[in-house]
Amino acid sequence: MSIDQSRLLRTAVPGPRSVALTERRRAAVPAGVGSTMPVWAVEAGGGIVVDVDGNRLIDLGSGIAVTTVGASAPRVVAAVREQLESFTHTCFMVTPYEPYLAVAEALNRLTPGDHDKRTVLFNSGAEAVENAIKIARSATGRTAVVAFDHAYHGRTNLTMALTAKNLPYKHGFGPFASEVYRAPMSYPLRDGGIDGTPDGAAAAARAIDLIDKRVGSDNLAALVIEPIQGEGGFIVPAPGFLAALAQWCRDHGVVFIADEVQTGFARTGAMFACEHEGVVPDLIVTAKGIAAGLPLSAVTGRAELMDAVHVGGLGGTYGGNPLACAAALAAIDTIETDGLVERAQEIGALLVDRLTALASVDPRIGQVRGRGAMIAVELVRLGTLEPDPALAREVAAAAHRQGVIVLTCGTWGNVLRFLPPLTISDALVHDAMDVLESVFADAAPGAGARIARATASVG
Structure with a gap:
């Protein structure tokens, strides 16, 4: 080095x-x-x-x-240099290119679950979270979304609404997107105190009770949660909390969205943090570590959900830029090989x-x-x-x-x-x-x- x-x-x-x-x-x-x-x-x-x-x-x-x-x-530098010498941009929505497809295939392979999946690429974590919610609303025909106390999901209007913390993320920037509701998070230090033993299933039951009363599952398109909260304080929920929420979502036709923007790509000692709890999300949002510093994000999910959106409903000029895709493939290779x-x-x-x-x-x-x-x-x-x-x-x-x-x-x-x-x-x-x-x-x-x-x- x-x-x-x-x-x-x-x-x-x-x-x-x-x-x-x-x-x-x-x-x-x-x-x-x-x-x-x-x-x-x-x-x-x-x-x-x-x-x-x-x-x-x-x-x-x-x-x-x-x-x-x-x-x-080194692998990332070499891959980006090689792609740079070929072309920097054509827009996947105009003339597609193989690196975008290869990243989608890699994410379909790597993310939790062996079900049929599809992946769409974007630029930032916030953009991917917004599109995951678009997909969930399109697939379910419902509008409401639940996020959690201490959550952080981005700085765009919808993701600010999902984010819990006022300063510095939200103060003075409203009004925010509607039909966003908040539920209590499992926070073991503060749920059980220094000597307590928090119960993840009980914490999930409290959250679900509030969701039922305030929103109603028939109105709820998606529940979005960080498996380990990032900006909120690296809060690891009590065991059983995520699994209970995911099961409730499955039982009520609610899309379970895992925001793995900060936790993804080997960061937590698993490729994705959901794996620690054996949770398979319907949609998983990734960014940050995906491309070793180049702007790239993704939504990966169940094929029937991803394919519910009409043609042209997903995309963006720079989404899945070829340089970022080359970096992502090299980063994934580095994680697996090393x-x-x-x-x-x-x-x-x-x-x-x-x-x-x-x-x-x-x-x-x-x-x-x-x-x-x-x-x-x-x-x-x-x-x-x-x-x-x-x-x-x-x-x-x-x-x-x-x-x-x-x-x-x-x-x-x-x-x-x-x-x-x-x-x-x-x-x-x-x-x-x-x-x-x-x-x-x-x-x-x-x-x-x-x-x-x-x-x-x-x-």
Whole structure:
């Protein structure tokens, strides 16, 4: 790998060149576009992002779960270069091309279930979610849609309506699409408390009771849910929750849509997060990790549902762009050939071990949770389950200054999430966790030395 796989700080973060670019940005880019890191990237690969000042940063974000196979994976680079030399665009709706078909065939093969499937390609996760709902409405002749507390499904009008969190996603942008209803999510930490044992089937029963009363199954086209909620805080529902919802949908002719935009393509230690619960969705929405950084998304589902839409009802000028399709095929090949599903499990075990050790001596970590290389810690105020977003911001900013890219999320902004590329080395993960331990110690006035000593003894 051409980029040295080690953390290195040549300047303060941000360095002078990043500061200068940020000044230029203020005159060119609207303030409404936020950025997590105060640096500007020039190169990335493996588990490292290099900024304009020559700093090498450990990447625990993967561009928000996009560069799963790395930001410059060799197979992807070669495949895109080869396609680029042939053509960049013809529009599949005008003159179709084989790479689109090959991606559709791959997704029909890889997604859960052995039923007859069809796949249609789009550009972004939000666009794919909207089209999944279009398909469900067309197939069922119904209009209502149910989403869940803490959900995130995108930034378009319909997907903002599906999204639960107001700031920054919805505030001031209404009115939103109608016929969208919300149900309670299984949230084990808060359903059962620190010492409780949440019941997934009981949580599903509560949600179904509300859906029946507020919407009625005869009016409901689709239920859309993230198998592990992303922006909502990496919430893993209690066992049995997803399966009970899927069964209820089957019993009542409701389309069960799994939004696997953030959880798909080996991220959770399975190709798709639904597999952990043995759930086979009617429609599955994918994006992010599908094409290693090129814009591509998909809806894959039961043939009878997908074929219910009239000719011309699905599509888009750039949907299934040939460069993105080439990248997707190479990314899938990389995942399968290099054993990245298993690698996600290894990374997850490493992260959980280190974070659990930290949590054992720092009670501000209310829970360590997640699956595979999709792990989070929820931060709370001492002795309570009250969210502590200020601590999350402080820890993240301090980690950034020390050269570790870490993201926050959660309805209250109190969750640190870890989404490293599956090509990251164990050494980089350990280095990042060492930084995180020191940051937590520094963020605990009067307790820093105690926490540092305790984590050293646990390790």
